Amino acid sequence: MKTLLLLRHAKSDWGDDSLPDFDRPLAPRGKRDAPRMGKALRKRGVMPELIISSPAARAKTTIEDFMKAAHLDLTVKFAESIYGAPSSELMKVIRSLPDEISRALMVGHNPGFEDLLNRLTGKRERMPTAALARIEFQIDQWADIEEEKGKLMWLLTPKQLDR
Secondary structure: OEEEEEEEOOOEOOOOOOOOHHHOOEOHHHHHHHHHHHHHHHHHOOOOOEEEEOOOHHHHHHHHHHHHHHOOOOOEEEOHHHOOOOHHHHHHHHHOOOOOOOEEEEEEOOOHHHHHHHHHHOOOOOOOOOOEEEEEEOOOOHHHOOOOOOEEEEEEOHHHHOO
């Protein structure tokens, strides 16, 4: 079995028009939500063995704050191919993950992540900023991932944690 965790970056700050999209930082809400989602993952006990992330500033800060709160001590692999990628490219990244890893966390952006979630599970779900999804696959090799064969175990959002 393989478990894929998808984490959309936390809310970004649009206040400085001179910054390129790649360099946008987190907004105060994003700085608050990223660690909250890390704590939520820790409570659920499904810890990744590998983290692969977009190198964009908002994704980097999200995963740093998330990892600290989740008490994760892993080296993040940053992949340019995740930034701005459509779901077809994200599928290639997932299918190339090392098979000795059973649980992987990918950090990235919409619209690609929302489309990827829908593509993998066959469910139309929204992924707002800082959303975290857990998808299970009954496979032994990442290369065997197929569309609509994943089971969405849960999808958490910061708003759900406020309830």
